[in-house]
Amino acid sequence: MKHSAKQRARATPGTPGVRVVAIGGGTGLSMLLRGLKHFVVRRRQEADRHPISDLAAIVTVTDDGGSSGRLRREYRVLPPGDIRNCMVALSQDEALLGRLFQYRFDVGRGLKGHSFGNLFLTALTHVTGDFAEAVRVSGEILAIRGRIFPTTVENVSLEAVMTDGKVVSGETRIAKSGKKIRRLRLQPRHVRPLPEVLEAIAQADLILIGPGSLYSSILPNLLVSGVSEAIETSSATKVYIANLMTQPGETRGFSLADHVRVIYKHTRRKLFDWIVASNQPVSLEVVRRYSAQGAEPVRVDIGELQRMGVCCLLDNLLEEHGVVRHNAARLSQLLIEEFVVRRPLRS
Numbered sequence: 001m002k003h004s005a006k007q008r009a010r011a012t013p014g015t016p017g018v019r020v021v022a023i024g025g026g027t028g029l030s031m032l033l034r035g036l037k038h039f040v041v042r043r044r045q046e047a048d049r050h051p052i053s054d055l056a057a058i059v060t061v062t063d064d065g066g067s068s069g070r071l072r073r074e075y076r077v078l079p080p081g082d083i084r085n086c087m088v089a090l091s092q093d094e095a096l097l098g099r100l101f102q103y104r105f106d107v108g109r110g111l112k113g114h115s116f117g118n119l120f121l122t123a124l125t126h127v128t129g130d131f132a133e134a135v136r137v138s139g140e141i142l143a144i145r146g147r148i149f150p151t152t153v154e155n156v157s158l159e160a161v162m163t164d165g166k167v168v169s170g171e172t173r174i175a176k177s178g179k180k181i182r183r184l185r186l187q188p189r190h191v192r193p194l195p196e197v198l199e200a201i202a203q204a205d206l207i208l209i210g211p212g213s214l215y216s217s218i219l220p221n222l223l224v225s226g227v228s229e230a231i232e233t234s235s236a237t238k239v240y241i242a243n244l245m246t247q248p249g250e251t252r253g254f255s256l257a258d259h260v261r262v263i264y265k266h267t268r269r270k271l272f273d274w275i276v277a278s279n280q281p282v283s284l285e286v287v288r289r290y291s292a293q294g295a296e297p298v299r300v301d302i303g304e305l306q307r308m309g310v311c312c313l314l315d316n317l318l319e320e321h322g323v324v325r326h327n328a329a330r331l332s333q334l335l336i337e338e339f340v341v342r343r344p345l346r347s
Helices: 026-039 066-075 081-088 094-102 116-130 132-139 173-178 194-202 214-222 228-233 256-267 284-292 300-306 328-339
Strands: 018-024 052-059 147-148 156-160 167-169 179-186 206-209 237-241 274-278 311-315 318-320 324-326
Touching: 018 194, 018 214, 018 318, 026 081, 026 214, 026 324, 026 328, 052 081, 052 194, 066 081, 066 116, 081 116, 081 132, 081 147, 081 194, 094 116, 116 132, 116 206, 132 147, 132 167, 147 194, 156 173, 156 214, 167 173, 173 214, 179 214, 179 237, 194 228, 206 328, 214 228, 214 256, 237 256, 237 328, 256 274, 256 300, 311 328, 324 328
Parallel strands: 018 052, 018 206, 052 147, 206 237, 237 274, 274 311
Antiparallel strands: 156 167, 156 179, 318 324
16 A cells, blocks of 8 residues: 655655654553654754654543542542553653652552552642643653643543443443443533643644553543544544454454444544554464453454555554563554654744
């Protein structure tokens, strides 16, 4: 499949770098950022080897479980967990400050189960009076190679209508229900995005969505008012990075085209130019282990995706260490080689 001239352009010396926006949550987004940060320019003389001039992560804030859920209920802050993981992924010093932010207390009344980073973001939110500002300041402390924005700073939660008609509220309850979802929506229905989110999307040259849980990492971002519209009208190249495995209950039996259909149905927009997926089979032993938990490899149905008007790019992106993960280095290198373009700075 041939690239358009826009998608095939290459970096040239002396030209500004590419603005990249990555949208998602959970382990998928932090994995992607961990790979992309090595291509972010820090000094002008690095431009040839580091073609990304700006990397902006847009992160979902609907988590209501674990440490994030407890802090959300007790301190009325947005859930910090996914944002903390993205900060550590973009940090220049994952070995020290990253470990500190990820440190989880295993004893202590009230402390057990909390991570230091979650507590730090919660405290800083109360000091600054603004969660987005707390995220910005924390990013400076960690010297992150990029910017991180919550999709919204409003107190938002998830609500799902299941295929049996039952309505389930809360991300944790939805995941535990084990049922397939007919419709996902936000509560409240109309949630304002952070202005910087729309600005980053408008200025982007490349927009990456996924990988990540369809119903808890991807759609919650796209359902925030104005976000899907901004993506659709953006002149950026829009790429959906496919999940490797389905999720028990929620997406069991879903092909890759099914994932895309659900996104298009919920947003009422055709958002993607390209789909990036792995073509490496998962080992039989790991398939059996996942199958016992109600998950299976996502089937890549190229013909159906092409009929939906999207181009497909396949490569060996699989990494197995008992569990199935994307190889962050290979995925990032592929994205840079195939989609990174350079354009003049916008006025």
